[in-house]
Amino acid sequence: MKALVLNDLHKFSLGEVEKPQIAHPGDAIIRMTLTTICGSDLHLIHGHIPSTPGYVLGHEFVGVVEAVGSDVKDFKPGDRVTGPAAPYCGQCENCQAGHVAHCTRGGILGSGIEAGDLSGTQSEYIRIPYADVNLVPIPDDLTDEQVLFVGDILSTGYTAVINAELRAGDSLVVYGAGPVGLCAVVAAKLFSPGQIILVDLDPFRLEMGRKLGATHIIRADQEDVLNVIGQLTNNKGADAAIEAVGLPSTFQQAVRCVGIGGRVSVVGIFAENVEVPFPEIFLKNLKIEMGLGDLRHMKRLIRMIETGQIDLTPLITHRMKLNDIQRGYEIFENRTEPVIKIAVTP
Ligand SMILES: [Zn+2]
Ligand SMILES: [Zn+2]
Numbered sequence: 001m002k003a004l005v006l007n008d009l010h011k012f013s014l015g016e017v018e019k020p021q022i023a024h025p026g027d028a029i030i031r032m033t034l035t036t037i038c039g040s041d042l043h044l045i046h047g048h049i050p051s052t053p054g055y056v057l058g059h060e061f062v063g064v065v066e067a068v069g070s071d072v073k074d075f076k077p078g079d080r081v082t083g084p085a086a087p088y089c090g091q092c093e094n095c096q097a098g099h100v101a102h103c104t105r106g107g108i109l110g111s112g113i114e115a116g117d118l119s120g121t122q123s124e125y126i127r128i129p130y131a132d133v134n135l136v137p138i139p140d141d142l143t144d145e146q147v148l149f150v151g152d153i154l155s156t157g158y159t160a161v162i163n164a165e166l167r168a169g170d171s172l173v174v175y176g177a178g179p180v181g182l183c184a185v186v187a188a189k190l191f192s193p194g195q196i197i198l199v200d201l202d203p204f205r206l207e208m209g210r211k212l213g214a215t216h217i218i219r220a221d222q223e224d225v226l227n228v229i230g231q232l233t234n235n236k237g238a239d240a241a242i243e244a245v246g247l248p249s250t251f252q253q254a255v256r257c258v259g260i261g262g263r264v265s266v267v268g269i270f271a272e273n274v275e276v277p278f279p280e281i282f283l284k285n286l287k288i289e290m291g292l293g294d295l296r297h298m299k300r301l302i303r304m305i306e307t308g309q310i311d312l313t314p315l316i317t318h319r320m321k322l323n324d325i326q327r328g329y330e331i332f333e334n335r336t337e338p339v340i341k342i343a344v345t346p
Helices: 039-045 150-163 179-189 203-212 225-232 248-257 278-283 295-306 322-334
Strands: 002-008 011-016 028-036 061-068 080-082 125-128 171-175 195-200 216-219 238-243 258-266 287-290 316-321 341-345
Touching: 002 322, 011 322, 028 080, 039 322, 061 125, 150 179, 150 258, 150 295, 171 179, 171 248, 179 195, 179 203, 179 238, 195 203, 195 225, 203 216, 216 225, 225 248, 238 248, 248 258, 248 278, 316 322, 322 341
Parallel strands: 171 195, 171 238, 195 216, 238 258, 258 287, 316 341
Antiparallel strands: 002 011, 028 061, 028 125, 028 341, 061 080
């Protein structure tokens, strides 16, 4: 089958690989109908997330069940499904404690042997382990594009908002208008905050954030961000902040921009250590939550897509074939044209 393979650090190409087979009785083989490119793919390609090259990239998928192992009870060939970027067993100690991103038997699709050796979704077929635990059926009235982001960036954005303990009327600052930050804006709206203040450098992404529900946008390269947030919150500071960038400066600003008792929720992926403004965190009685997104909300999120409370289709700025995916990477990484997410069909 056709697949995008990471051959070496910084090097990837479309090639022929073996089609995945049922390896365990709980497995399902999925024929891909839609996938996409994620910022994490770039981190893997460039070694910011360490991995041993020689595997198929991609971890977001929508598809049709092609075959199931003998233990799979809830799915049959022909079912339309999606699933989490990081499949988990549901049984191990970490899963039972609710930390499914740290499943000792699971892994992350398309992230190499270090992450469970699960082949990626930028291909024609994938194998999903523990299919009954991980696969989520797609209601007939929803399109592939409507549910494409549920298993990764939407789950992460929703986790960010839950961790921010957002309440009706709150003022929320979101640092980062990339795909995860924009998903956080959409998820935040579900909790009826008074203000969603979105901060980024990219005017196209900020405008997208406004369309998706941000009440205020701040261009960090042109405005004094903390000053503007101060004005918008009557100098009280925000009630909560979400960091969806992964840089020391945005983390420090997220701490600074919230008021007494504020919550700071971090979902950005950090490649370096951060100097933490400890006295300020202590003296303002702040609460800081962080960590990998919780992938157990998928069914709830799909219900909200069905009821019209969530629509992420505006994030899809490009559509292309798997054959053209290398051009897609070029656009996605270098932003040679305004881009947020690229939907890829086999
Ligand atoms: Zn991702
Ligand atoms: Zn587990």
